[in-house]
Amino acid sequence: MDPILEVAELKTWFFAKDSTVKAVDGVSFSIMQGETFGLVGESGCGKSATCRSILRLxxxxxxxxxxxITYKGQDLVKLSEEGMRKIRGKEIGMIFQEPMTALNPVLKIKEQIFESFEGMRMSTAQKYERAIELLRIIGIPTPEVRIEEYAHQFSGGMRQRAMIAIALAAQPKLLLADEPTTALDVTIQDQIIKLINSLKTRLGMSVxxxxxxxxxxxxMCDRVAVMYAGFIMELADTITLFSEPRHPYTYGLISSLPSGKERGARLxxxxxAPPDLGSLGPGCPFxxxxxxxxxxCTRTMPEMREVSPGHMSRCHYIEKMAGIKGLIEPEGRAS
Ligand SMILES: Nc1ncnc2c1ncn2[C@@H]1O[C@H](COP(=O)(O)OP(=O)(O)O)[C@@H](O)[C@H]1O
Ligand code: SF4
Ligand SMILES: [Mg+2]
Structure with missing residues (x-):
């Protein structure tokens, strides 16, 4: 299967007055058609900067x-701003971590959802019905009332949901979902995950x-990349990553999870804490x-190496981890 997106050696840096923050420092991965690819890591490791780079934001x-950043054969890094405007929303949609950056303050929620339907063969009545349905699924009470309102009339959580409804209404081929459920309660989280999964199945959307x-x-994920300090440290299919992590950082993340069998066990x-990305030394940032x-480790940065086909790790001492099992089995994946 062909990748829908290929990111190669991406570097996105922030130039502060007295230091350069290398938020993304040579990141490579690809996302296959219909695949859900996870990007995980502690706060500040460059996940959002990676997403925003893809949309050139x-x-x-x-x-x-x-x-x-190759999307359907064209390099988005080199594409004109006008070309990018055609890509954003319809081709590549994004759920942002901060909803206000994605909502238009002068348009009603209804108008923003309707904009997402642009180009689809739907009557106004069908658009309205679908918009109400989306808002309901996403957990907005009395959607018939709320749809006529503006973003500033919404609370933080409601804005987050409205933004998700707008992004999904466009039925993008690729959805960049940046912490889509973090601020929401568990029931709504589950609804959103189900909605994303149903769009994947119905439209072959990649995520x-x-x-x-x-x-x-x-x-949710078929494959996962683990990021740390602007680098991908490990990349594997989800089951392999959870059951046979081959990077100490991944192992640390998995070990800090409560395993299903030992609920209440101490994390x-x-x-x-993660390092300051503006002053990294020459060695491994972990x-x-x-x-x-x-x-x-403190002298040279490890290269990405293949552990087994499709499983990569960036560590000098991968062999020290041979035989180590992840502490939990991955949960049954929703299909
Ligand atoms: N606008 C900005 N100006 C300066 N530094 C930034 C800016 N945005 C992000 N950064 C820095 O880039 C790094 C990665 O940030 P981010 O991609 O938001 O991390 P994550 O999404 O993984 O939490 C952080 O060190 C952050 O401080
Ligand atoms: S390279 Fe060294 S410091 Fe970095 S993760 Fe591997 S063992 Fe740890
Ligand atoms: Mg972020």
Missing amino acids: VHEPGRIVSGS LLVTHDLGVVSQ EPIQG APRCRFVGEL
Whole structure:
């Protein structure tokens, strides 16, 4: 199967006054047609910057420094701004972490959803019906009333939902979902996951799912990339990643999850905090927190290496992890 999107050696940096924050520093991955690809990692590792780069929505003081982003044969890094406007929404949709950046303050929610339907053969009555249905699924009470309102009349959680409805109404070929369910309660989270999955099945939509929640990854993703400090540290299919992690950081993330069997067991968070991306040394950025750290680690950055076909890890001492099992089995994936 062909990839719908190929990101190669992407670098997106922010140029602050006295340092350069290398938010994305040579990231490569591809997303297959119909695939849900997960991007996980602690806050500040460059997940949102990666998503925004794909839609070329990185603004000053940041910019895409190098790399390519190939969507249906064309490099989005080189595409004109007018070309990008045709891609955003219909071809590649995005659910943003901050809903206000995606909502138009001068248009009613109805008008914004209707805009998403542009180009689809639907009567006004059908558009209205579908819009109400979407708002209802997404958990907006009295949608007939709320649809006539403006974004500023919505609470934070409601805005998040309205933005998701607008993004999904356009039926994009590729959906970039940046922490789509983080601020929402569990019932609504489940509804949104179901809605995304049904669009995947019905329309063959592909999804880039950004999250720091490994539970959501195990429910939704076919493959996953684990990001740390602007780099992809490990990439594998979801089952392999959970059952045989081959990077100390992934292992740390999985170990900090409560396993299904031991509910209430104490979490073991990874010691320490992610580094400042403006002042990274020459070695592995995970070294100060790594329990497998060795002599090479503080001196040189490890290259990405193949563990097995389709399974990559960026660590000098992959072999130290041989035989280590993930602590949990992935949950049954929703189809
Ligand atoms: N507009 C900006 N100006 C300066 N630094 C930024 C900006 N946006 C993001 N960054 C920095 O880029 C890094 C990655 O941020 P982000 O992609 O938002 O992380 P994540 O989504 O994984 O939490 C962080 O160190 C953040 O401080
Ligand atoms: S390269 Fe070294 S510090 Fe980095 S993850 Fe591997 S063992 Fe840990
Ligand atoms: Mg983010």
